[in-house]
Amino acid sequence: MKEAIQNKFGRVQIAESVIQSIAGLAATEVKGVKSLAGGLNHGSITHADSRTLSRCVRVTIQEGKIGLKLAVILDGTVGVPEVARALQEKVKSSVEVMTGNEVTGVDVVVTGVNA
Secondary structure, X not given: OOOOEEEOOEEEOOOHHHHHHHHHHHHHOOOOEEEEOOOOOHHHHOOOOHHHHHHHEEEEEEOOEXXXXXXXXXXXXXXXXXXXXXXXXXXXXXXXXXXXXXXXXXXXXXXXXEO
């Protein structure tokens, strides 16, 4: 994150890779999400490098506000609109709580379904 949060103790900066990890972990907790695109699951996200994560989770930051775009693979037995909505809500909430920054949008791209 380019912009820092200033408080009475100093400045706090959050790396984009941290925001990607938070969003990815939250996404994989949603029922119906098999993995992020590329096969990243809940256990492998924290060990993924930023290049791998950036293929699945895109972060844009403007004036301290965060926009996200996630590429996911869904379970083939669930409804896409319901899972996408739950995914958007979970990711938005998780990133806002963990970073203290507003999330302006969470775009979801379904790249596949697995049975």
